[in-house]
């Protein structure tokens with residue numbers, strides 16, 4: 785399975801890092817990572833990791849300015865793309881077909897090839913422009929998966945919240961995982 789993972793400059797760089805970490809542990813998954821300039825900045829601001837630490841968790845790393853990268857072409861077969869976290873600017877670029885960088889181009893390719901695109905938008909509150917962009921993409925079959933904590937699994941820490949969410953993203957990718965504490969799987973329900 786070939787998965788494109790994009791980290792953009794919305795708050796929540798740790799979400800992208802956690803997804804890459806989980807995918808990196810799987811044998812039959814190949815990841816193609818792209819990070820926007822502001823994604824690099826949020827990694828620096830919000831995590832203790834250096835860019836290289838994040839890059840090391842991927843199989844292939846592509847420069848966001850490289851519109852000649854493999855993932856910029858529909859002839860390069862990938863299975864899906866996850867933009868995690870996704871800024872409102874990148875969301876807007878995708879919903880308007882404005883492919884001025886590798887992330888928006890790769891997403892455009894995923895859409896034209898009718899492959900799976902998962903967007904983890906990060907902004908609050910959302911204005912009408914954000915909502916319209918999300919709705920437009922949702923109508924095209926894009927999975928919109930905002931980072932919202934679940935409480936029914938009684939999380940005890942931020943780690944629990946992150947694990948559960950990343951597990952749910954893996955669910956959307958059709959990847960078996962033990963990160964999700966599933967409703968109905970314990971004796972109380």
Ligand SMILES: Cc1cc2nc3c(=O)[nH]c(=O)nc-3n(C[C@H](O)[C@H](O)[C@H](O)COP(=O)(O)O)c2cc1C
Nearest residue numbers: 792793794795820822823829871872873874906907
């Ligand atoms: C620390 C930090 C947090 C940010 N958080 C968000 C956010 O949650 N959502 C968002 O849409 N933009 C956020 N921004 C603004 C984006 O980084 C900015 O719009 C940028 O142009 C996005 O570019 P990109 O999509 O190419 O990464 C944040 C910026 C910084 C520095």
